[in-house]
Structure formats: structure tokens, C-alpha cells
Amino acid sequence: MILKKIDQLTEILLEIKKQNPLIHHITNYVTANDCANIVLALGGSPIMADCCEEVEEIVSMASALTLNLGTLNEKTANSMIIAGKKANRLKIPVILDPVGVGATQFRREMLKEILEEVEVAVIKGNLTEIKNIYGIREKAKGVDSVNDGIFYEEKKGLAIEVSKKFKCITVITGKEDIITDGGKVYIVENGTPLLAKITGTGCMTASLISTCCSVTENYLLASLLGVLIMGICGELATIENRGLGSFKVKLFDHISNFTKEELKKGRFYEE
Amino acid sequence: MILKKIDQLTEILLEIKKQNPLIHHITNYVTANDCANIVLALGGSPIMADCCEEVEEIVSMASALTLNLGTLNEKTANSMIIAGKKANRLKIPVILDPVGVGATQFRREMLKEILEEVEVAVIKGNLTEIKNIYGIREKAKGVDSVNDGIFYEEKKGLAIEVSKKFKCITVITGKEDIITDGGKVYIVENGTPLLAKITGTGCMTASLISTCCSVTENYLLASLLGVLIMGICGELATIENRGLGSFKVKLFDHISNFTKEELKKGRFYEE
Amino acid sequence: MILKKIDQLTEILLEIKKQNPLIHHITNYVTANDCANIVLALGGSPIMADCCEEVEEIVSMASALTLNLGTLNEKTANSMIIAGKKANRLKIPVILDPVGVGATQFRREMLKEILEEVEVAVIKGNLTEIKNIYGIREKAKGVDSVNDGIFYEEKKGLAIEVSKKFKCITVITGKEDIITDGGKVYIVENGTPLLAKITGTGCMTASLISTCCSVTENYLLASLLGVLIMGICGELATIENRGLGSFKVKLFDHISNFTKEELKKGRFYEE
Incomplete structure (x- = not known):
């Protein structure tokens, strides 16, 4: 089973190299450079653009749209809705990263508006973020999850519920990552x-x-x-670790060299 | 004396690892990524957020607030005042980095407003910046200090005066760094x-x-x-120097590995 | 001929180290950190500032002004015009990087306004960007050029026309780079x-x-x-390539170590 999955995943990898897809981001200024570089490292072509006057035109050229709530303000939230609705009309997948949504009322409100107006293909967050998306008011400590220690069954149940509610893939990152469409559930143990x-x-x-x-x-x-x-590239980057500066450099090295061989180091299973 | 200080400083280091404190930044988009990574490297948890609708809530979760005037605009200056006043009410220390305040009238005015509304725990700047804070109109060349050649006694005197005026710690960085509370003065020669x-x-x-x-x-x-x-990590990063790219990577490596051992390389004295 | 050019180019290099010129940027938040570091690596002093209240004062201290259209919005476009006009009055060279101008109507309009108000010394772009500047509506795929395969003669002709139209140096980057003032043409084959x-x-x-x-x-x-x-430092950075993370680090290493010796690796000719 896993071997068949590896083949299917490898096909996606190869398709990225072949198509060089344009990935539109409306994202925060803290990590925009890293996000652009990681798209390039994988074989895509990033474009960061958040001005409401142009996001419709930008997303029309793109093959996916990433909405990231870090350093959010009202202007970018508005651009997210405009771009997201356009992406929906064009059947372009929208990936939502609700950074720090547990941290403030403002982010929760903006997120609510976005989710009312835009259909998302994937929601990815840590446990606190996903809880808040589901309406469970768990206060985050900043942008990080406060509690990764709840029972695995509870986490899985939450992910499935979120997928059903928003008709999307849900990804909860953590010590073990959960990926589900509301039916099938994958668990990833790398990292x-x-x-x-x-x-x-x-x-x-x-x-x-x-x-x-x-x-x-x-x-x-x-x-x-x-x-x-x-997860796999993170593990590879710890080899001969000299510190966090080198770790980040090696992370990008490994992502840019990622092939089927590395994929085989994946520790994941389907439930 | 120095050995006792090393112990006290080590305690702070260990406390950071233990508490993983949340550090709120309202800062510029040029170096926000580096600032976030350096907080993580030391054991803290950074959050960059500058939207006026949410900064009060963000700073309420935080253990310190950094206000950095690089790429300042009126909106962020306003957020700095809102967050700063809240931090004051909550007794959270506010650290002010008046980047390039000597460069323009706009920055001087914004800084003046901030200092009228917010009590700061620490002001850190180069000589030109600190002069401007004290009301001495020295034109900066961009964000860098023009003249580090004035007599040491004069610099020390200025630092003490600024500390007295704003009831805060003053740090003047340069070839030798001066740190004072208006009474005690430390000199650091690393770098x-x-x-x-x-x-x-x-x-x-x-x-x-x-x-x-x-x-x-x-x-x-x-x-x-x-x-x-x-200063110490900068020195360590120059070993086997290959150029500025590697230097920056090694700087982060050393900061993430910083312990009491490295602290012993400190060349500082109390006056 | 080439040897004489090497000497002239080396003089510019040495002059940068000597003068440490201030380079004002109004630029995007995705690559601002890299742009600042590359100016430093070459021996200059960068300042990023885009607030309309202060750009006139900033540019008055500077020795060059870079206008970069990535992540453009109406506020920064306005600041570009204010700073650009001031630079013109002070005879400070303005370098224009029309990032992604082929991508949206908004960027084309903003660019048109900038070019109507500001005299630029240099326009640098990829083929799609330069075509759009000349009024040829070629749709870009994001911020990258779609087609580098047109005949060299056509590219050269376009560069010359743009230089004549805007009375500036035109640089078209690509597999081979073209640099012209409308009369002389240089071709660079490094990269x-x-x-x-x-x-x-x-x-x-x-x-x-x-x-x-x-x-x-x-x-x-x-x-x-x-x-x-x-181009030369890019080539040097590919030696013992380990991936894109290391490549970027080495690129900065080589730029910070760049001297006449490296310049001799230049493969360029005058037409």
C-alpha cells in the first residue's frame, strides 16, 4: 500500500518540476522570503501580491492561492477575500494557513469573514489554530500551539469534523501530523x-x-x-547539526534535492 | 566580581530556556525574519504583529515588547503607542530601537510622540540615534551612525543623561558598547x-x-x-570566515548554542 | 579592449569601498532583506524607507535611488514618485526595476505614472518586463519572463529602442544579458x-x-x-553545489569577496 502511495506522490513531485506552477501568496512580511524560496526549491514559481487592485488578475494566472494570516490587517484580509472568490470561480485551490488565529479577536473575525466568502481546499494549522477554526476558543500563546498533549483520538476527531464542516482537507501539524478529507486519515511521524x-x-x-x-x-x-x-527534510537537516543557522540552510538544500529516494524515508500510515 | 556577574547572567539565559517567553515585536519588514529567528535561537517565542486592532491583545500575552522604528509609517507608530501604553499598564518591559531617528524629521516626531506616551525600559541605539533622542540634532547617514570617534567620556555622559531623562536603561552600541541605568555603567568590548x-x-x-x-x-x-x-557570537562567527553569507549563518549557529561557556568570553567591565 | 574595461570597472568597485555610498530603496517586503545585504556586501550602505512623509529627506542623503515594483501598492507608488522627482532635482541616479509589470494592469498604470514623472538612469528587467515598458502587451507568468527564446537581434533592438525612448540605460537580463545606452551594446554571458x-x-x-x-x-x-x-558570483556559487540553501549563502560570500580577480572571469563583449 505504502509503495503504491510513494509512486502516486512521486508523480505529483515530477508534475511540479514539469509544470513549474505559479503559486500566488497573500502572506505576512516576516516569512514571505522563505515561502517564495521554498516554492522555488520544489519547482514552482511564487508570486507574492496583496494589493486589492491586482490580486484578481494575479490569481487568474496562478495554479494555487495561499492565504496566510500572519501580520494580517484589514486591507490584506480584504484582498484575501477578493482573490479567494476569484480562485473559487476559476477552480483554483485555496490553501488557508490561519496563523495565530487563536491569539486575537481580530484574527478570528477576519478568518470568519474569509471562510464565509471563500471555499478553501485545504486548512493547515497547529492544534490551537484548528480548534479556533472549529469554534473552540483556545487562547494561543502567540502563534504557537499551547498544548500538543491531548489524546490522539481527540485530535483526529477534530480534524475530521473540520473537514466535514468546511468540505476541505484538514491538516493538523504537531509531533505527529494528521491529514484528512473527513473520511480517510493519514498520520505522518516525520519531523x-x-x-x-x-x-x-x-x-x-x-x-x-x-x-x-x-x-x-x-x-x-x-x-x-x-x-x-x-518532515523528512527537517530530519535530514539535523544530520551533523551545527546550530539553527546551518539547519535552515540545510533544510532548503534538502528540499531542493528532494526526490523519490527521500520520499521513501516517509513514516506515514493510513487509518 | 566578573565571575559573579557571569553567574547572574547565566541565570537569565537559563530562565529564557525554561520560560520560553513570548516577545511581541512591532518592527520593520526588512529584518523581521532575522529578529524572529534570533528570539527563537535564544529560547524565546517571537510574535510580529502591528495591526492596531490587535496589538493590545497580543501584548497582553507577551513578556516583552520591542518597538523598532525601521520602515516606520503613521499606522505602525500609532500601533506602537497603543501597544506600549498597554504594556505599561501590565508592567511588561518596552524596549525601544529608534532606527534611523537621526535621518528624518518624520521619525523624530513619531519618536517624540511615542516617548511622551510610553514609558520605556530600555533604549538601544547607535551614537547618532541616542544623540537625537536627547535632542541633539545630529544628521545620520541613513540608519548608521556617522561618527563613532567622540571621546568615550562624552558618550558615557550622554548615556547617563538619557537614562536619567527617560528613567530607563540606555545602550549605546559602537566599537565599545555602553550600558547604563544612569548610575552603574557597563562597557562591553566584544564585537x-x-x-x-x-x-x-x-x-x-x-x-x-x-x-x-x-x-x-x-x-x-x-x-x-x-x-x-x-558581540561574543559575532566574534565566534568570524572564525574561518568565508564571506558575509557564511558569517550570518554562523552568527545564528552560535546564538542558538550560546551557554555559560561562551559567556566567559565576554570582555566587559563595570565603571 | 576588455582589459582596459576591467580596469575601469575595478575603479568603480574600489570607489564603492572608499565612499560607502547610501543607497535608498523603495522596494518590496519579499526581498528587502536580501537587497540590503547585497548592498552591504558590495561596500555600500542600504536604507529602505517608503513612507511618503520622509522619502524626500531620505533620498536627499542618498547617492542612488532604487525603485522596485514588487508588492507595489498605491501608497508606495506615490512615495516612488515623490522620491524620484527629488532625486531628479538633486541629480541622484534612479534605477527602476519594473518587477512583474507584465502581470497586471495595475502595475502597468503605476509604472506609466512613475515614468511620466521621474527620469530614470537605468531600467533593468527581464524580456517580458522590458517589452511591457515599451508598450508591447506581453502577459507575464507572474514575475518571471515567459519567453527568452526570441532572436538575439530582436532583443538587442528592443533594448536600444527603450534606451532611446526613456533616455536611459536599459538592461535586459536573461540567458545572455544585454546592457545598452541606445548606442553602445554590451553582452554578458556569465550566469x-x-x-x-x-x-x-x-x-x-x-x-x-x-x-x-x-x-x-x-x-x-x-x-x-x-x-x-x-553573473560571476552566481557561477562561483555553483562550485561544490549542495542545494539552493547553500547556493544562496555562497552567492553572498562571493559578492562580499568580489575583487578585480573575480572580475577577470567576466565573459562580456561590446558590439
Whole structure:
């Protein structure tokens, strides 16, 4: 089973290299550079543009749209809705990264508006973010999840509920990552605590998922692939670790060299 | 004396690892990524948020607030005042980095407003910036200090005056760094000219100081520690130097590996 | 001939180290950090400032002004016009990087306004961008050129026409780079496809050109030098390539170590 999956995932990888898809981001200024570079490393072509006057035209050229709520303000939230609605009309997948949505009332309100207006293909967040999306008011400590210790069954149940509610793929990142379409559930065990010690690996995971979703209609597998790439490359980057500066450089090295061989290091299963 | 200080400084270091404090930044888009990564490297948790609708709620979760005037505009200046006043009410330390305040009338006016409304725990700047804060109109060349050649006694005197005027710790960075609370004065001799050859090391020093201030009420020692970490790690990063790209990577490596051992390389004294 | 050129170009290099010129950027938030670091690596001093209240004062201190249209909005476009007009009055060279101008109507309109109000010393873009500047509506795929395969003679002809129309140096980057003042034409053959695999090398090339233009009135040679530095250092950075993370680090290493010796690796000719 896993071997067949590896082949299917490899096809997505190869399709990205072949198509060089354009990935539109409306995202924060803290990690925009990293997100652009990770799309390039995987074989896509990033464009960051958030001006309401041009986002419709930009997204019309794109193969996926990433909406990232970090450093959100009312203007970019508005641009997200405009671009998202256009993407929906054009059947372009929208990937939502609700960064820090547990942190403030403002982000929750903006997120609510976005989810009322835009159909998303994938929602990716940590546990606190996904809880808040579902309406459970768990206060985040900043942009990070406060509690990764709840029972696995509870996490899985939440992911399935969110998928059903928003008719989308749900990804909950954490020590183990959960990816579901509301029916099938994948668990990914790859990763390293160091990934949480550099900024933007969450945002970059969303960018990887977007890039994968841009070349297939199987958003479940595409999301699984995005999560696997980050987890496996994170592990590879810890080899001969010299510190967080080098770790980040190696992370990008491994993502740009990622092939079927590396994919085989994936530790994932279907439930 | 120095050995005792090393122990006290080490305690702050260990406390950061233990508490993983949230450090709120309202800062520029040029170096925001580096500032976030340096907080993580030291053991803190950064959050960059500048939208006036949410900064009060963000800072309420935080253990320190960094206000950085690079790429300032009226909206962010307003958010700084809102967040700063809230931080004051909550007794959260506010660290001010008046980037390029000597460069334009606009920045001087915004700074004046901020300082009228917000009580700051630490002001950190280069000589030109600190002069301008004190009301001495020295024109900066961009964001860098024009003249580091004035007599040491004059610099020390200025730092003491600024501390008295604003009832805060004052840090003047330069070939030798001065840290004072208006009474005690520390001098730090660590550092390397290469630190001025990559962008954002000034901003990052403010982020280090914020992270240190977030776990202690001794802001003088916390500021000394922030300055020492940057100076010592800068020196370590010059070993086997291959160029400015590698230098920056090694700087982050050393900061993420910083312990009491590295602290012993500090060359500082109390006057 | 080439040897004499090498000497002239070396003089510009040395002049940058000597003068440490201030380079004002109004630029996008995706690559601002890289642009700042590349100016520093070459020996200049960057300042990023886009607030309309202060750009006149900032540019008055600067030796060159870079206008980069990535992540453009109406506010920054307005600041570009204010700063550009001031630069014109002060005879400070303005370097224009029309990022993604083929992508949207909005960018074309903003660009038109800028070019009506501001005299530019250098326009640097890929083929699609330069076509759009000349009024040829070629739709870009995001911020990248769609078609680098047209005949060389056609590209050269376009560059000459743009230079005549806007009385400026025109740089068309691509597999081979073309630099012209409308009369003389230089072709640069250095470079590597990897430069297109990390974000911002186009923006950084504009920053290098700005830095070179800031210390000489020979903007043609200065633009040639900027293009050569990026192409040569890109090639050097591919040695013992480990991936895109390391490649970017080495690119900055080589730029910070760039001297006459490296310049001799230039493969360029005058037509």
C-alpha cells in the first residue's frame, strides 16, 4: 500500500518540476522570503501580491492561492477575500494557513469573514489554530500551539469534523501530523523539534502544500506530500547539526534535492 | 566580581530556556525574519504583529515588547503607542530601537510622540540615534551612525543623561558598547566590524535585549547580556570566515548554542 | 579592449569601498532583506524607507535611488514618485526595476505614472518586463519572463529602442544579458540557471547596479558591472553545489569577496 502511495506522490513531485506552477501568496512580511524560496526549491514559481487592485488578475494566472494570516490587517484580509472568490470561480485551490488565529479577536473575525466568502481546499494549522477554526476558543500563546498533549483520538476527531464542516482537507501539524478529507486519515511521524525553532516552517509547509495542490486534483495526497517533504527534510537537516543557522540552510538544500529516494524515508500510515 | 556577574547572567539565559517567553515585536519588514529567528535561537517565542486592532491583545500575552522604528509609517507608530501604553499598564518591559531617528524629521516626531506616551525600559541605539533622542540634532547617514570617534567620556555622559531623562536603561552600541541605568555603567568590548556588514544586527540586538528583559526585573543586567551575546557570537562567527553569507549563518549557529561557556568570553567591565 | 574595461570597472568597485555610498530603496517586503545585504556586501550602505512623509529627506542623503515594483501598492507608488522627482532635482541616479509589470494592469498604470514623472538612469528587467515598458502587451507568468527564446537581434533592438525612448540605460537580463545606452551594446554571458531558482536575484541585481551607479556618472559601465558581479558570483556559487540553501549563502560570500580577480572571469563583449 505504502509503495503504491510513494509512486502516486512521486508523480505529483515530477508534475511540479514539469509544470513549474505559479503559486500566488497573500502572506505576512516576516516569512514571505522563505515561502517564495521554498516554492522555488520544489519547482514552482511564487508570486507574492496583496494589493486589492491586482490580486484578481494575479490569481487568474496562478495554479494555487495561499492565504496566510500572519501580520494580517484589514486591507490584506480584504484582498484575501477578493482573490479567494476569484480562485473559487476559476477552480483554483485555496490553501488557508490561519496563523495565530487563536491569539486575537481580530484574527478570528477576519478568518470568519474569509471562510464565509471563500471555499478553501485545504486548512493547515497547529492544534490551537484548528480548534479556533472549529469554534473552540483556545487562547494561543502567540502563534504557537499551547498544548500538543491531548489524546490522539481527540485530535483526529477534530480534524475530521473540520473537514466535514468546511468540505476541505484538514491538516493538523504537531509531533505527529494528521491529514484528512473527513473520511480517510493519514498520520505522518516525520519531523524534528528543530523545525519549531526557526520561524516560518509552518508557513512554508502551507506553501509546499499549495505547490503540490496546484498540479493535482487529489488535494488529500497533495497535502500529505507537502507535510512529508517538510518532515523528512527537517530530519535530514539535523544530520551533523551545527546550530539553527546551518539547519535552515540545510533544510532548503534538502528540499531542493528532494526526490523519490527521500520520499521513501516517509513514516506515514493510513487509518 | 566578573565571575559573579557571569553567574547572574547565566541565570537569565537559563530562565529564557525554561520560560520560553513570548516577545511581541512591532518592527520593520526588512529584518523581521532575522529578529524572529534570533528570539527563537535564544529560547524565546517571537510574535510580529502591528495591526492596531490587535496589538493590545497580543501584548497582553507577551513578556516583552520591542518597538523598532525601521520602515516606520503613521499606522505602525500609532500601533506602537497603543501597544506600549498597554504594556505599561501590565508592567511588561518596552524596549525601544529608534532606527534611523537621526535621518528624518518624520521619525523624530513619531519618536517624540511615542516617548511622551510610553514609558520605556530600555533604549538601544547607535551614537547618532541616542544623540537625537536627547535632542541633539545630529544628521545620520541613513540608519548608521556617522561618527563613532567622540571621546568615550562624552558618550558615557550622554548615556547617563538619557537614562536619567527617560528613567530607563540606555545602550549605546559602537566599537565599545555602553550600558547604563544612569548610575552603574557597563562597557562591553566584544564585537567585530563584520556585524555592521550585514543588515539587522542592530535590530537583532534589541530583540536579544527584549528576550533577556522578559524573564528578569534587572533590565540593566538583561541589556548587558543581550549586548554580550551579539558581540561574543559575532566574534565566534568570524572564525574561518568565508564571506558575509557564511558569517550570518554562523552568527545564528552560535546564538542558538550560546551557554555559560561562551559567556566567559565576554570582555566587559563595570565603571 | 576588455582589459582596459576591467580596469575601469575595478575603479568603480574600489570607489564603492572608499565612499560607502547610501543607497535608498523603495522596494518590496519579499526581498528587502536580501537587497540590503547585497548592498552591504558590495561596500555600500542600504536604507529602505517608503513612507511618503520622509522619502524626500531620505533620498536627499542618498547617492542612488532604487525603485522596485514588487508588492507595489498605491501608497508606495506615490512615495516612488515623490522620491524620484527629488532625486531628479538633486541629480541622484534612479534605477527602476519594473518587477512583474507584465502581470497586471495595475502595475502597468503605476509604472506609466512613475515614468511620466521621474527620469530614470537605468531600467533593468527581464524580456517580458522590458517589452511591457515599451508598450508591447506581453502577459507575464507572474514575475518571471515567459519567453527568452526570441532572436538575439530582436532583443538587442528592443533594448536600444527603450534606451532611446526613456533616455536611459536599459538592461535586459536573461540567458545572455544585454546592457545598452541606445548606442553602445554590451553582452554578458556569465550566469547560471540556479540564479533563477532563488527569489530576489533580479531585485538584487538592481541593487548592485544602483550601488555601482552611485559612485560614477558612467551609468553604462556601472550597469555592466552590476550585471557582471551577479553573473560571476552566481557561477562561483555553483562550485561544490549542495542545494539552493547553500547556493544562496555562497552567492553572498562571493559578492562580499568580489575583487578585480573575480572580475577577470567576466565573459562580456561590446558590439
